Amino acid sequence: MALRCVGPRRSLLSHNALGGLWPRAKAVCSGAAGSEEIEKKLLAFPGGSVDLVKKECGIAVLTISNPERMNAFSGTMMLQLQEQVTQLEGWREGKGLVVRGAAGTFCSGSDLNAVRAISNPEDGVKMCKFMQDTLTRLLRLPLISVALVEGRALGGGAELTTACDFRLMTPGSEIQFVHKHMGLVPGWGGAARLVRIVGSQNALKLLSAAQKVNSSYAEQIGLSDGVVSPEGGTLVQTERWLSSFAGGPAPVVRAVKKVVLSGRELPLSDALVAERDIFGTVWGAPTNLEALARKSKHK
Numbered sequence: 164m165a166l167r168c169v170g171p172r173r174s175l176l177s178h179n180a181l182g183g184l185w186p187r188a189k190a191v192c193s194g195a196a197g198s199e200e201i202e203k204k205l206l207a208f209p210g211g212s213v214d215l216v217k218k219e220c221g222i223a224v225l226t227i228s229n230p231e232r233m234n235a236f237s238g239t240m241m242l243q244l245q246e247q248v249t250q251l252e253g254w255r256e257g258k259g260l261v262v263r264g265a266a267g268t269f270c271s272g273s274d275l276n277a278v279r280a281i282s283n284p285e286d287g288v289k290m291c292k293f294m295q296d297t298l299t300r301l302l303r304l305p306l307i308s309v310a311l312v313e314g315r316a317l318g319g320g321a322e323l324t325t326a327c328d329f330r331l332m333t334p335g336s337e338i339q340f341v342h343k344h345m346g347l348v349p350g351w352g353g354a355a356r357l358v359r360i361v362g363s364q365n366a367l368k369l370l371s372a373a374q375k376v377n378s379s380y381a382e383q384i385g386l387s388d389g390v391v392s393p394e395g396g397t398l399v400q401t402e403r404w405l406s407s408f409a410g411g412p413a414p415v416v417r418a419v420k421k422v423v424l425s426g427r428e429l430p431l432s433d434a435l436v437a438e439r440d441i442f443g444t445v446w447g448a449p450t451n452l453e454a455l456a457r458k459s460k461h462k
């Protein structure tokens with residue numbers, strides 16, 4: 164049975180999915196405590212929803228939905244995204260996450276109506292900090308995540324794709340960091356993450372030319388991890404693809420994500436400490452003991 168979490172249950176709390184293992188996450192997310200002012204402003208821009216379905220198989224689907232505006236993020240959707248990430252942080256049985264847009268397109272970034280209304284630098288920076296915190300927490304979930312890119316992923320939508328571990332694209336879909344055309348640079352953490360995904364040379368090209376990236380070019384530079392064809396259902400195929408990484412017992416899948424995350428984000432000495440601690444959670448645990456009893460061979 165699927166558990167559906169729709170709508171605007173809100174929390175002002177900042178969460179740290181990796182608990183004590185993760186000193187830096189605390190530092191990055193701690194600013195969320197002072198975010199009440201921007202949260203109030205975001206409430207003034209309603210529309211759309213961010214919907215979460217958690218399935219018993221351990222895979223959740225997060226849908227960005229505002230079809231009249233090509234799934235642009237209204238203010239309340241930004242707040243809902245934060246709430247759904249909080250839900251996922253507390254989902255102990257979770258192993259995988261698909262992030263997608265409604266109605267055949269991914270997301271066209273911030274709702275330009277909200278952007279116009281809060282175009283002063285002070286509010287812009289607060290909004291950007293709010294989204295940075297949420298997307299950092301999304302990337303740090305102990306779940307293996309994939310963005311299913313159909314149609315367009317523009318501006319903040321392109322940034323959202325980089326807050327997932329993997330990206331799959333449909334033929335004809337495009338990711339475009341349109342920020343330069345808007346006289347901007349990414350502010351939701353998308354530039355920092357893009358550099359880590361495609362390297363600084365490719366990131367510089369994509370950002371400085373606001374280049375449209377189709378599925379084959381994305382795969383060539385490592386931005387996309389594969390193409391999903393519309394036949395057979397894009398979500399079904401994406402979930403199947405994800406199952407090959409997020410299959411197996413939740414404690415082991417979550418431990419895999421955590422060691423990779425610590426290796427990616429922490430200095431080596433801290434990453435080694437974190438890896439030992441995470442190792443301690445699976446060593447001698449039921450799955451490990453069962454594998455030993457089976458005398459597994461890996462031919």
Ligand SMILES: CC[C@H](C(=O)O)C(=O)SCCNC(=O)CCNC(=O)[C@H](O)C(C)(C)COP(=O)(O)OP(=O)(O)OC[C@H]1O[C@@H](n2cnc3c(N)ncnc32)[C@H](O)[C@@H]1OP(=O)(O)O
Pocket residue numbers: 231232233235236271272273274275276278315317318319320341342345347349350351
């Ligand atoms: C730059 C970063 C920044 C940030 O916050 O950090 C942002 O993300 S700003 C937003 C960046 N995105 C855009 O500028 C998107 C602009 N829109 C488009 O380029 C096109 O609408 C496109 C390519 C998404 C879709 O084109 P298409 O021809 O297929 O459809 P329409 O243009 O007719 O769009 C349908 C309808 O959606 C409205 N729309 C689309 N995107 C947004 C948006 N981001 N905010 C508000 N509204 C949006 C569009 O205006 C149309 O509405 P209509 O009432 O029919 O004019």
